[in-house]
Amino acid sequence: MLKVTINDQELQFPEGITILEAAGRAGVKIPTLCHLDLHDIKMVNQTASCRVCMVELVDSTSNRNKLVPSCVTKITDGMAVRTDTLRAITARRMAVELLLSNHPNECFTCPKNTNCELQSLAAELGVREIRWEGERMNYPKDMSSDAIVKDSNKCIYCRRCETMCNEVQTCGILSGIGRGFNSFVGPAFNIPMVESSCTYCGQCVQVCPTAALTEVNHIDKVWEALNDPNKHVVVQTAPAIRVALGELFGMEPGTIVTGKMVTALKRMGFDAVFDTDFGADLTIMEEASELIYRIQNNKTLPMLTSCCPAWIKFIEHQFPELLEVPSTCKSPHIMFGTIAKTYYAEKNKIDPDNIVVVSVMPCIAKKAEAKRPELTKDNHNNVDIVVTTRELGLMIKEAGIKFEDLPESQFDRPLGETTGASVIFGTTGGVVEAAIRTAYEWITGKELENVEFHQLRGSDGLRKATVQIGDRELKIGIASGLGNARTLLEEIREGKSQYDVIEIMACPGGCIAGGGQPYHHGNFEIVKKRQEAIYREDRSKRYRKSHENAEILKLYEEYLGNPFGKTAHRLLHTHYEE
Numbered sequence: 001m002l003k004v005t006i007n008d009q010e011l012q013f014p015e016g017i018t019i020l021e022a023a024g025r026a027g028v029k030i031p032t033l034c035h036l037d038l039h040d041i042k043m044v045n046q047t048a049s050c051r052v053c054m055v056e057l058v059d060s061t062s063n064r065n066k067l068v069p070s071c072v073t074k075i076t077d078g079m080a081v082r083t084d085t086l087r088a089i090t091a092r093r094m095a096v097e098l099l100l101s102n103h104p105n106e107c108f109t110c111p112k113n114t115n116c117e118l119q120s121l122a123a124e125l126g127v128r129e130i131r132w133e134g135e136r137m138n139y140p141k142d143m144s145s146d147a148i149v150k151d152s153n154k155c156i157y158c159r160r161c162e163t164m165c166n167e168v169q170t171c172g173i174l175s176g177i178g179r180g181f182n183s184f185v186g187p188a189f190n191i192p193m194v195e196s197s198c199t200y201c202g203q204c205v206q207v208c209p210t211a212a213l214t215e216v217n218h219i220d221k222v223w224e225a226l227n228d229p230n231k232h233v234v235v236q237t238a239p240a241i242r243v244a245l246g247e248l249f250g251m252e253p254g255t256i257v258t259g260k261m262v263t264a265l266k267r268m269g270f271d272a273v274f275d276t277d278f279g280a281d282l283t284i285m286e287e288a289s290e291l292i293y294r295i296q297n298n299k300t301l302p303m304l305t306s307c308c309p310a311w312i313k314f315i316e317h318q319f320p321e322l323l324e325v326p327s328t329c330k331s332p333h334i335m336f337g338t339i340a341k342t343y344y345a346e347k348n349k350i351d352p353d354n355i356v357v358v359s360v361m362p363c364i365a366k367k368a369e370a371k372r373p374e375l376t377k378d379n380h381n382n383v384d385i386v387v388t389t390r391e392l393g394l395m396i397k398e399a400g401i402k403f404e405d406l407p408e409s410q411f412d413r414p415l416g417e418t419t420g421a422s423v424i425f426g427t428t429g430g431v432v433e434a435a436i437r438t439a440y441e442w443i444t445g446k447e448l449e450n451v452e453f454h455q456l457r458g459s460d461g462l463r464k465a466t467v468q469i470g471d472r473e474l475k476i477g478i479a480s481g482l483g484n485a486r487t488l489l490e491e492i493r494e495g496k497s498q499y500d501v502i503e504i505m506a507c508p509g510g511c512i513a514g515g516g517q518p519y520h521h522g523n524f525e526i527v528k529k530r531q532e533a534i535y536r537e538d539r540s541k542r543y544r545k546s547h548e549n550a551e552i553l554k555l556y557e558e559y560l561g562n563p564f565g566k567t568a569h570r571l572l573h574t575h576y577e578e
């Protein structure tokens with residue numbers, strides 16, 4: 001152990017840690033900006049570029065203390081540190097002032113207003129004036145994609161997005177371009193985002209401290225639809241929304257707000273409030289059937305889940321030779337949109353052209369997915385508008401609804417009937433667990449007594465498990481985060497994969513940690529609380545297997561025929577190709 005003094009406290013720490021970490025353990029907060037340590041997903045951004053975490057190293061022999069960045073300076077035996085001297089505080093303030101001297105003055109209208117880490121830091125450090133004025137960056141905004149906006153004028157060069165994109169997601173899209181004042185972060189050769197191999201996973205957006213990377217805002221499109229008397233506007237909410245939306249209204253992470261969310265959507269004027277979980281139950285009917293078909297007919301295995309659009313883009317760009325391995329199922333919200341514009345439209349005698357389907361998703365990639373040509377029939381979208389959890393939170397505020405005080409209400413029927421199996425889609429491992437609950441009963445013909453497969457759960461980005469189904473041992477791989485997906489895909493490419501079925505979610509942790517969720521600001525405990533809430537919601541459900549959903553069974557009986565049959569194929573399946 002090393003002896004270290006921090007602000008006169010004599011302490012002991014193990015070798016190898018930084019001053020920042022030691023101070024944190026001693027309950028002393030040193031402000032940081034570029035630094036980000038998400039050890040749960042093995043992401044450490046330690047660029048020391050912002051110089052906000054400066055502290056003084058006390059040199060009692062020479063009386064000439066040294067200023068050092070605490071995030072990259074390791075402790076040594078006998079070290080004395082002061083975090084609270086005028087010199088350290090002034091250095092931090094100056095670092096923020098310098099950043100602000102080249103930052104647009106548009107906090108009021110900025111998409112990150114009240115959520116910006118630079119803004120909060122300026123307030124926390126008492127920055128009251130910016131003493132320097134000079135040339136400012138003036139880059140055009142990249143609004144080329146349907147999902148992400150890149151505004152390099154707001155980039156503070158912290159490199160968090162680069163670390164996330166290159167080291168965790170292994171996509172290699174973002175890197176520093178140029179030198180000195182003319183440097184910024186973008187795709188190679190500064191091509192527009194839409195022309196890059198970006199998956200739109202949105203993990204760079206989730207960790208960007210400012211508004212250099214944000215989602216494309218579709219709020220006004222929803223208000224326009226709601227105000228058009230000729231439109232029948234239905235909304236569906238993804239499994240992960242209900243365990244995170246409350247955070248935007250000051251509630252504890254992991255608070256389940258399903259009933260309040262439904263009330264808010266009804267008050268906002270949607271004609272029907274449905275649940276993407278219905279689409280998830282439908283996905284399981286199709287995906288479990290497809291798995292059984294592939295196993296019994298010696299077709300391509302492993303079968304990979306296909307509900308995550310960022311992961312689908314990843315395989316298209318990085319492993320195009322493996323496009324036969326994902327399931328052909330459309331994702332749940334797209335399946336839902338298809339059913340809304342066919343079955344629901346016919347049943348309610350509404351012209352599908354007058355139905356607007358709005359998806360509320362924890363995901364940014366879903367915005368681009370909804371526009372994919374494979375998923376738009378005769379130029380009609382299955383889903384018309386996608387907004388994120390954050391955008392829904394803003395809309396509720398814009399509508400003047402006091403979310404915290406709302407009573408609870410139920411989703412509308414028939415497309416709001418759901419099971420516990422569909423809720424767990426929202427967390428890593430959930431899709432494959434839901435599929436196994438159904439496949440087990442269909443293959444063995446026996447009732448599954450314990451529906452919880454704990455061997456499939458957890459937060460490690462790469463997991464494997466086996467499940468005994470009759471006389472077959474099903475080998476299952478689970479990856480969350482695209483770097484982990486890459487590991488499993490490389491095994492398949494090399495013919496070394498041991499798995500029968502693999503679930504992949506692009507976001508580390510699954511949809512609960514999606515790019516469109518409330519910002520976790522580097523606190524992954526928030527994501528864990530959302531995951532616990534997902535499993536609580538599953539346990540609270542009367543039915544916990546997708547094939548027990550009475551409205552789904554009715555849909556097959558009245559409209560689709562058999563699962564994985566002809567009509568189901570036409571409406572609910574697709575093939576992706578880039």
Ligand code: HC1
Nearest residue numbers: 238239240307332333363425511
């Ligand atoms: Fe997801 Fe899905 S679970 S992809 O992880 O299959 O976004 O929440 O909506 O479509 O159901 C996201 C979440 C979501 C789809 C479902």
Ligand code: SF4
Nearest residue numbers: 165198199201202204
């Ligand atoms: Fe990289 Fe994902 Fe951001 Fe695209 S959205 S730049 S793939 S982290």
